[in-house]
């Protein structure tokens with residue numbers, strides 16, 4: 001008999017109009033790393049929220065058996081006292097507070113009079129050492145990259161005496177190096193006896209780290225695959241997830257690149273909005289032809305997002321200089337509106353912060369950047385708006401009961417699809433995609449790649465910023481590499497390899 | 511499940527009915543006298559008007575305008591002084607409205623373009639305009655005797671031939687016409703939707719709603735028929751309410767207020783000029799406050815240094831009672847109208863009963879708190895992201 005730390009039995013959870021979980025079963029053995037995989041909206045996050053008490057006992061049916069006894073968690077705090085800690089899909093750190101303060105938020109180290117800061121920072125540093133985070137505990141969260149922030153989350157979990165660690169897509173916003181480091185950390189914790197549950201759409205990671213893989217589809221458990229010998233075939237997982245075989249990861253496309261340049265940027269320099277002497281983007285030049293997909297590779301903090309946002313109507317930075325030509329015509333794009341009108345669209349990587357209005361419906365979000373297209377004389381034609389939204393829902397296979405659903409109620413991946421719909425509706429000539437497949441399942445990724453191919457087939461230009469090198473190699477015609485605000489390399493995708501890109505980055509660091 | 515959803519959707523309407531019936535009973539039916547029902551509207555005209563403007567401010571993110579009570583006083587004072595000096599009444603009205611827009615531009619500029627927190631900026635305005643108003647009045651009460659001015663805002667509609675006798679039939683005729691138009695319009699839009707094959711709300715619920723509104727309308731206009739007829743002020747209120755209801759529900763421009771309240775950054779990155787949204791919210795608010803100043807001055811027939819005192823609270827209260835979110839991004843004109851009328855009924859009912867003024871405050875405060883608690887709690891239960 002296996003030593004189960006956790007058994008979830010017949011969990012059913014309904015939201016108004018959606019049955020998110022339907023009799024789900026999950027068994028996790030002590031000391032293993034258990035992966036949860038499934039398409040967007042399959043119910044993975046919901047299941048973990050049930051486990052952690054985010055959705056309190058009573059709002060779902062079924063039993064949670066933890067360490068042999070039935071638990072009824074009413075709050076996050078209840079589950080944390082039992083040693084279950086969840087790290088959510090979206091990081092929950094407060095940018096303006098220090099690493100130490102964040103780690104002990106709600107769990108303060110108290111002295112006789114208020115907080116014992118010495119102890120706080122001392123303990124913070126011990127846990128930071130455990131996760132290999134080399135920073136001062138007094139550094140503010142906003143001053144460190146996402147990779148390190150993720151480590152802070154884990155250190156925070158350690159400070160809570162975690163026994164069962166749940167990570168909901170921990171690597172989705174990390175580059176490969178940081179992601180690998182995090183996974184190795186999990187393996188090390190495993191040796192020390194900790195149990196983890198990890199949700200991820202990156203199947204290579206799952207194959208690398210997981211002992212068992214449970215597949216969830218449409219709110220039901222499909223199967224649990226054993227991977228203790230670490231030689232599972234990724235195709236095998238995909239088959240379980242989507243219920244069919246997916247032969248190619250990247251759709252093929254005829255490369256019909258026009259001579260006409262869709263967008264050209266010359267000598268673009270951007271200064272940091274607060275520390276104005278710091279150059280975030282430094283003399284960058286690049287171009288993208290019509291009918292071409294151009295990729296931007298680089299490490300976190302290379303300045304790719306900043307470059308894109310500053311071009312898109314100066315939405316980031318100060319003291320911006322340089323030239324933008326769209327279709328050969330020089331443009332001064334001073335506001336987002338001007339950029340949109342010039343045929344530019346920027347799909348943000350931060351969909352909750354910069355992209356979507358979570359409290360509004362899918363339909364309203366989609367039409368927002370080009371509301372005039374469903375208006376006549378300033379009056380919104382709601383029927384037309386809904387028809388448009390319905391159209392995109394079908395095209396991108398967004399999983400939702402209706403386009404009137406609030407975006408906040410969608411799963412992460414489906415929110416991403418709404419964001420894409422929004423900018424496709426703006427009908428741009430040049431589409432800049434910033435981490436477009438973050439948090440998206442394999443099937444949906446394929447669909448997004450198809451959409452990109454469609455766009456370039458129509459003679460549009462696509463710029464893709466991505467931290468996933470295989471995706472850049474698989475999709476792009478040309479790849480630019482950035483590091484620390486500078487453009488350091490440019491290569492045709494046909495000649496590029498992951499090693500070449502990494503080598504370029506390392507060289508420029510010297 | 512169905513009744514639950516119904517109750518949730520129409521909570522405030524139901525609350526309004528309950529409160530109305532309660533006061534009708536408590537006042538021994540006096541609340542239902544034609545005169546009292548007519549006054550209900552007149553006494554709350556300023557709340558209804560200002561709540562519309564306040565809604566736009568609140569939509570942008572729970573921002574309120576504290577200065578509107580003082581603006582009422584300032585504009586009322588200017589109107590009273592100018593009329594006393596013998597200026598043409600139409601000119602006075604236009605001038606006052608232009609001045610209110612200038613006040614709005616002043617506040618909108620600081621809030622929208624310079625990013626001064628609205629709370630502070632309008633708090634400053636509250637002192638500034640009140641002080642200016644009092645200075646203009648010279649600490650006196652100034653009466654308004656200009657007939658045209660009073661007629662424009664505070665008379666009753668009188669159609670020769672119809673309204674000669676005891677009963678002012680024009681009111682009821684208008685009621686019937688509007689009731690029929692509402693019905694016909696609903697039927698027509700349903701027919702159109704059916705033709706295009708769009709989804710429909712079930713006929714029973716849509717017509718049920720319209721018929722309920724029609725019945726109330728006929729009842730109310732019948733009461734007005736029995737007391738002086740349709741007050742001109744009702745037309746002003748109706749115009750404002752209809753315009754704002756239209757803007758917020760049907761236009762792109764109105765949509766932007768909701769968007770800014772929902773996620774300002776995302777809205778800006780969608781190419782919408784968020785500074786302008788703030789600017790216009792506060793400009794429109796002051797314009798409506800100025801209009802309310804004129805309505806008030808005409809209704810009372812005089813202006814003094816305390817005119818418009820704490821009006822901002824009534825306007826803000828109506829919005830929150832009527833379901834506007836204190837975080838911005840949600841709220842509708844019909845909703846806040848219900849909120850305003852609810853407050854009005856409570857005010858009027860308590861006055862008729864003769865409840866002490868102090869206790870009236872207590873009751874109003876309690877109602878506001880309960881309404882907002884209810885809103886917050888019920889939204890959390892459905893898991894609405896906030």
Ligand SMILES: Nc1ncnc2c1ncn2[C@@H]1O[C@H](COP(=O)(O)OP(=O)(O)OP(=O)(O)O)[C@@H](O)[C@H]1O
Pocket residue numbers: 015016018019020038039040041042043044045046047089399400408409410411412413414439441893
């Ligand atoms: N608060 C809510 N209200 C209504 N529906 C919800 C709510 N939260 C989640 N859902 C629905 O429940 C389903 C499961 O969502 P969940 O977030 O668990 O998916 P997921 O497997 O984590 O997907 P992803 O990989 O995209 O993160 C989805 O269809 C989603 O739309």
Ligand SMILES: [Mg+2]
Pocket residue numbers: 044045046089168411412
């Ligand atoms: Mg999820």
